[in-house]
Amino acid sequence: MTVSDDRNTLIRGARVLGAEAQDVLIEGGTIAAVGPGLSAPDAVVVEADGQILLPGLVDLHTHLREPGREDSETVLTGTRAAAAGGFTAVHAMANTFPVADTAGVVEQVWRLGRESGYCDVQPVGAVTVGLEGRKLAELGAMHDSAAGVRIFSDDGKCVDDAVIMRRALEYVKAFDGVIAQHAQEPRLTEGAQMNEGVVSAELGLGGWPAVAEESVIARDVLLAAHVGSRVHICHVSTAGSVEIVRWAKSKGWNVTAEVTPHHLLLTDELVRSYDPVYKVNPPLRTEADVTALREGLADGTIDCVATDHAPHPHEDKDCEWGAAAMGMVGLETALSVVQHTMVETGLLDWAQVADRMSFRPAAIGRLGHQGRPVSTGEPANLTLVDPAYRGVVNPVGFASRSRNTPYEGRELPGRVTHTFLRGRATVVDGKLA
Amino acid sequence: MKRHLISAADLTRDDAVLILDTAEEMARVADRPIKKLPTLRGRTVVNLFFEDSTRTRISFEAAAKRLSADVINFSAKGSSVSKGESLKDTALTLEAMGADAVVIRHHDSGAPHRLATSGWIGGSVVNAGDGTHEHPTQALLDAFTMRRHLAGAPDGGPTRHGEPGDSSGRDLAGRRITVVGDILHSRVARSNVHLLTTLGAEVTLVAPPTLVPVGAGNWPCEISYDLDAVLPKSDAVMMLRVQRERMNAAFFPTEREYARRYGLDADRMARMPGHAIVMHPGPMNRGMEITAEVADSERCTAVEQVANGVSIRMAVLYLLLGGNEPAVGAPIARTEESK
Numbered sequence: 001m002t003v004s005d006d007r008n009t010l011i012r013g014a015r016v017l018g019a020e021a022q023d024v025l026i027e028g029g030t031i032a033a034v035g036p037g038l039s040a041p042d043a044v045v046v047e048a049d050g051q052i053l054l055p056g057l058v059d060l061h062t063h064l065r066e067p068g069r070e071d072s073e074t075v076l077t078g079t080r081a082a083a084a085g086g087f088t089a090v091h092a093m094a095n096t097f098p099v100a101d102t103a104g105v106v107e108q109v110w111r112l113g114r115e116s117g118y119c120d121v122q123p124v125g126a127v128t129v130g131l132e133g134r135k136l137a138e139l140g141a142m143h144d145s146a147a148g149v150r151i152f153s154d155d156g157k158c159v160d161d162a163v164i165m166r167r168a169l170e171y172v173k174a175f176d177g178v179i180a181q182h183a184q185e186p187r188l189t190e191g192a193q194m195n196e197g198v199v200s201a202e203l204g205l206g207g208w209p210a211v212a213e214e215s216v217i218a219r220d221v222l223l224a225a226h227v228g229s230r231v232h233i234c235h236v237s238t239a240g241s242v243e244i245v246r247w248a249k250s251k252g253w254n255v256t257a258e259v260t261p262h263h264l265l266l267t268d269e270l271v272r273s274y275d276p277v278y279k280v281n282p283p284l285r286t287e288a289d290v291t292a293l294r295e296g297l298a299d300g301t302i303d304c305v306a307t308d309h310a311p312h313p314h315e316d317k318d319c320e321w322g323a324a325a326m327g328m329v330g331l332e333t334a335l336s337v338v339q340h341t342m343v344e345t346g347l348l349d350w351a352q353v354a355d356r357m358s359f360r361p362a363a364i365g366r367l368g369h370q371g372r373p374v375s376t377g378e379p380a381n382l383t384l385v386d387p388a389y390r391g392v393v394n395p396v397g398f399a400s401r402s403r404n405t406p407y408e409g410r411e412l413p414g415r416v417t418h419t420f421l422r423g424r425a426t427v428v429d430g431k432l433a
Numbered sequence: 434m435k436r437h438l439i440s441a442a443d444l445t446r447d448d449a450v451l452i453l454d455t456a457e458e459m460a461r462v463a464d465r466p467i468k469k470l471p472t473l474r475g476r477t478v479v480n481l482f483f484e485d486s487t488r489t490r491i492s493f494e495a496a497a498k499r500l501s502a503d504v505i506n507f508s509a510k511g512s513s514v515s516k517g518e519s520l521k522d523t524a525l526t527l528e529a530m531g532a533d534a535v536v537i538r539h540h541d542s543g544a545p546h547r548l549a550t551s552g553w554i555g556g557s558v559v560n561a562g563d564g565t566h567e568h569p570t571q572a573l574l575d576a577f578t579m580r581r582h583l584a585g586a587p588d589g590g591p592t593r594h595g596e597p598g599d600s601s602g603r604d605l606a607g608r609r610i611t612v613v614g615d616i617l618h619s620r621v622a623r624s625n626v627h628l629l630t631t632l633g634a635e636v637t638l639v640a641p642p643t644l645v646p647v648g649a650g651n652w653p654c655e656i657s658y659d660l661d662a663v664l665p666k667s668d669a670v671m672m673l674r675v676q677r678e679r680m681n682a683a684f685f686p687t688e689r690e691y692a693r694r695y696g697l698d699a700d701r702m703a704r705m706p707g708h709a710i711v712m713h714p715g716p717m718n719r720g721m722e723i724t725a726e727v728a729d730s731e732r733c734t735a736v737e738q739v740a741n742g743v744s745i746r747m748a749v750l751y752l753l754l755g756g757n758e759p760a761v762g763a764p765i766a767r768t769e770e771s772k
Contacts, residue, residue: 193542196647196648197647197648198648198650198651199648200646200647200648201646201647201648201649201651201652202623202648202651202652203542203543203566204542204563204564204565204566204567204620204623205542205543205564205565205566206565207646207647207648209647273546273550274542274543274546274547274550275547315519318519318521318551319519319520319521319547320520320539320541320543320544320547321541321542321543321544321547322540322541322542322543322544322564323519323520323541
């Protein structure tokens with residue numbers, strides 16, 4: 001480790017948010033100076049010629065699996081994966097065992113995050129008891145706990161009862177909370193295995209129609225407008241969903257949305273292999289959906305990228321499609337996929353990447369100390385990226401405990417060389433500190 | 434010939450014709466007093482059935498035994514599979530026992546594909562029906578039956594009812610085949626669309642719109658909701674089994690309405706061309722998709738299809754495991770002479 005906790009750091013020649021090269025001096029957890037030709041004799045120097053300096057990335061949608069499924073991920077391994085991917089804050093989803101539907105569980109996750117030290121862990125609380133969609137969980141108690149929960153989600157399951165959804169949207173207004181909806185109409189997706197369309201018809205796999213997502217989003221933006229609440233839509237995956245969110249925003253309604261890296265790149269054609277590494281919820285869609293999602297992220301209809309990092313043990317993917325678990329790991333490849341799909345296609349510049357992967361998600365989650373500008377006096381949560389790097393994804397090197405990446409063997413651009421959490425390096429020269 | 438038979442889509446026209454021609458040779462063996470060939474002596478065929486299917490299983494079993502293979506029947510029920518053993522561990526077990534071919538029936542679409550491509554086993558994999566995906570040997574036996582009836586006359590045309598003929602070397606070019614029923618859940622329909630199209634036939638699927646998969650518009654076939662309009666233009670009409678449970682999932686209002694709109698009765702059969710045949714993969718729901726009168730008529734080939742299934746499965750196992758020697762040839766003659 002070349003960067004120790006008690007020494008200052010001078011990042012030299014980094015293109016801050018992709019702009020002109022600058023020097024950035026970090027002192028004791030804070031950005032002390034930004035400008036050309038800085039000198040700091042005692043500081044550890046990071047030569048960042050040609051690299052991009054971003055605010056530390058913030059993930060709104062991470063499955064850390066602890067408590068309950070420590071065989072697939074723990075808070076420690078998950079936050080190490082997050083740091084390796086350039087993240088300084090992640091939101092831990094509530095579908096653990098036990099479910100994070102009480103102050104006790106969210107505080108446990110929050111405490112494990114503090115102990116890990118690799119990345120801030122902001123727990124997400126369940127909307128309903130046991131994610132069962134029937135009875136509101138103690139949302140206020142979770143908010144008032146040490147974890148200070150602001151985002152509530154039954155992710156993995158949809159809050160499909162319109163009245164429960166309405167009440168949840170209304171109730172969390174008291175403490176500026178937001179409901180993050182996993183939009184999946186349950187009846188339309190009984191036995192669903194993949195996107196419903198040309199490929200599912202051929203493969204004979206149960207179809208997951210786009211309308212099952214879109215109809216719930218349409219209902220929820222209308223509900224949010226009616227009760228004057230904000231609503232966040234998790235992992236938008238269809239062209240129709242983008243249109244509905246765009247329409248809702250045009251009305252001035254308080255709607256935000258996220259897209260996963262894999263929905264920006266992969267399509268249901270990959271399912272033809274029947275390889276469960278491509279089995280995910282929501283499912284991979286079509287090329288037309290991918291195009292619409294990229295456009296939506298570019299024009300701001302979709303606010304942010306969220307990984308939906310979903311680790312699973314090997315045996316849950318090394319099986320037949322129908323028996324396999326849904327989900328993909330994503331923390332360690334997210335920025336590369338965004339560079340590949342959005343930056344190198346000219347759809348986003350690096351300042352907009354900072355917006356979609358740091359500023360906006362931090363604002364949605366109301367994380368005051370994350371997603372801040374790279375300027376003097378701000379907390380030193382920073383990510384340094386080498387955009388010229390090209391490498392083939394090899395999950396053997398992952399910090400995550402799980403290996404279920406759909407990108408194995410694929411060449412992707414960009415590499416996180418350094419990550420700083422409040423001035424302390426969690427990644428140095430591409431390796432966990 | 435390829436190493437596995439997973440999908441009818443993997444077969445070229447020449448592959449398909451070779452299998453059908455080989456099945457014709459196998460069918461001639463069935464007419465002999467001793468219905469057995471030494472071709473696969475010493476080879477092991479495992480019937481790995483995760484779903485109950487007595488008909489398909491015994492058809493494969495009869496086929497393998499007529500080729501003198503050792504047959505192991507592995508039923509998921511009452512085995513380690515029902516105690517939670519994975520497909521992978523089952524496959525590794527069969528591999529360790531030296532299975533040369535695994536005939537797999539599985540409730541999950543794609544399971545045979547996984548078995549063949551995952552590196553778990555080294556032998557051949559034959560798909561005996563996977564979920565709602567494919568059932569390629571059923572399509573082959575259907576095509577075999579059609580070819581005998583619709584191209585079995587000396588001039589390559591249709592034969593008289595009840596008198597199928599040898600149509601070796603021919604395909605089904607220009608024949609109009611109608612498949613009626615639950616297309617959405619049918620692996621038989623999917624395999625037939627692939628295979629019959631490859632053999633040059635024109636396929637029309639008929640079903641209520643609820644039982645046609647979204648996305649089927651891309652298939653190389655016509656789709657119709659009107660059975661009566663299609664019947665006069667059909668050389669063969671294949672009726673698919675409609676499970677009564679589908680009614681509860683609102684695919685159609687009642688059994689009676691289904692039978693009225695999509696069932697084949699004598700009046701409808703009379704609208705088919707004189708040479709046209711009625712097919713059914715079985716088991717039949719008499720009174721639902723087919724009336725007893727039609728099922729028992731000389732135009733219905735359901736029982737013949739079962740017999741042809743054994744010949745087709747013999748041909749498939751022979752071609753996958755055997756080799757380049759003629760399936761029914763001199764070695765057999767010597768065997769018989771030596772007795």
